[in-house]
Amino acid sequence: METVIATVIILSVFVVASLILNNTYKSVAQGDTFSIDNRLEELFYLTKYKQLSLPYEETYRNYEIYLHEEVIDELSYIQAEAIHSKHSKKILRYHVRS
Numbered sequence: 001m002e003t004v005i006a007t008v009i010i011l012s013v014f015v016v017a018s019l020i021l022n023n024t025y026k027s028v029a030q031g032d033t034f035s036i037d038n039r040l041e042e043l044f045y046l047t048k049y050k051q052l053s054l055p056y057e058e059t060y061r062n063y064e065i066y067l068h069e070e071v072i073d074e075l076s077y078i079q080a081e082a083i084h085s086k087h088s089k090k091i092l093r094y095h096v097r098s
Helices: 002-031 036-046
Strands: 056-060 063-072 075-084 092-097
Touching: 036 056, 036 063, 036 075, 036 092
Parallel strands: none
Antiparallel strands: 056 063, 063 075, 075 092
């Protein structure tokens, strides 16, 4: 009887630990924006050297990317907006257009 109770307790600890690890991994994976940040910087570079015309849109690794020019207080900005297609995470970046 003691062996059965000890086995149930150990299994319960392993189940709880695996659920915690799974949840942690999922939140880290959703928060990782390194690849999309690199793509946005690449697009800003291409617009700076006039190899990309605005407005521009593309799909990149489940993100819908939109670039357009915006004028605020007589300064020209390039606004980049990336929206994840599955969980609607939105990333906004601005660069001053030179």
